[in-house]
Amino acid sequence: MDAVSRIDASVAQAAAPTDAHAVWLAGQRWLRWKRLLLPLVGAASLLFVWWALVAVLQVKPFIAPAPQVVAVTLWQKADILLANLEPTVIEAVSGFLIGNFCAIALATLFVHRKSIEMAFLPIVVLLNSIPVVAKAPILVLLLGNGFSPKIAIAAIICFFPTLVNMVRGLEAVSPQALELMHVLSASKWEIFTRLRLQSSVPYLFAALKISASAAVVGAIVGEWIGSQEGIGALIIQATYAFDSALLYATVICGSTFSVLFYLTIKLLERLCVRWVPPATG
């Protein structure tokens, strides 16, 4: 008998069961609690290890901060953090909207004009293979120092996964469904709006969830290059100032936004896709 099932059995007995069904029910209840509690236990233990390592090895504050110092910094420098989060949010969200809109539009064109797809998709794939860090300086030179290069970088990052997924989604229509539409004398436009667009929605959301996090990365990378404000700029400033506590607090701030952005898209998906897709469900 392994440790976990021994604990399960003892907990079930502690609940004073009179029959097997009650034991089973108690076990199920405990299982539910475990699912809830264990991740918290995991996080807490990692925080403890972090704290212990910094304390025992006497790590210097400019190398790495203790967790409680980061927590205090988050609280004390909340105004600086939020002031710098704002431009990043604007850049990431604008880039997300622009990049995805362009990707959806181009995917629509590709699906309807195969020759355009054949001509340009290889180039698109090639451009996508250039690392963001390499594209960023080029865009800064082209677009100057304001919001625009950051938005452009975020948009470009969002663009590619959505384009590829959207083309796949629009084409993921069964041949029989197309035959059905033909028998019903549906026009190309009707096939697009009633069939292709709808069946691509799960694919679209899969891409949007990726690009929600990617847009934040894009905005931050954009801010690394000659920017005075934003999460990316603050990361650079904190690093050069050896202010490790501020650096960590900034990273936490940026990732919290990234997670919230992702969850918003996930919530939208829940609202939009109530049907179970045939293949991906």
Next chain:
Amino acid sequence: MDAAAAELGTVGTQDAPAVELRGLSVSFMSERREVVALEDITFSLEPGSFLTLLGPSGCGKSTLLRVIADIVQPRTGTVRVFGRPPIEARKRREIGFVFQDATLLPWRSAIDNVRLPLQVGGGAQGARSAGDLLALVGLAGWENALPHELSGGMRQRVAIARALLCGPKILLMDEPFGALDEITRDRLNAELLTIWRETGTTILFVTHSIHEAAFLGQQVLMLAARPGRVREMIRIDLPEPRALAIRDTAPFGVLSARLRAVLETC
């Protein structure tokens, strides 16, 4: 216009056969090689009749239905559906098609799936209400269910209701019950005969089940494979209306044995 077409005429009339094929051949290109799917098919079908198509796989049964529905274009030969070319019959909503897979749109409820024909192809009129049709196929009360909430048999019932919405003169069914379990399939077979009697529509039904072919059809068209061609048209002289129990009678056994014997030579 070739001679056969001129002879057949292009204007539909009441006495025109439901389906008339003359010297129909269909080819596909497969890896730069021409594959003959159907060769020199000639037969005609009276309005209101029930024909089952039986043959080994690769005999072009499904292709034949698709030619009649204007999905596939023939290489040679003429096709008339109630005296008109298939494209006209399709545009006049005279053709209903039921696929092997129900092909429901998964984001639409049962009743919205049935209504699809009204929303595409230039606003056709429904011959019957979608709700009535769902009741006809035994799905009253399931109007708002999504396809994934329905069983395979129920999904196929929705597909049948959708095909009947515009009051088609001909219903083309491509192995519609092939993926269903035997119990469901039997029940749907019996119900399909009821629907056929009630609507008076002509039905062409593709199957690879000898029992299904004999139970449903007034006639069975046997096709041979590679290339697909007509082997024999066999009349099924069983009393109407038929109930499932007819399959346990001696005449049904004799007919099935005969179909099996012909099928083995295809």
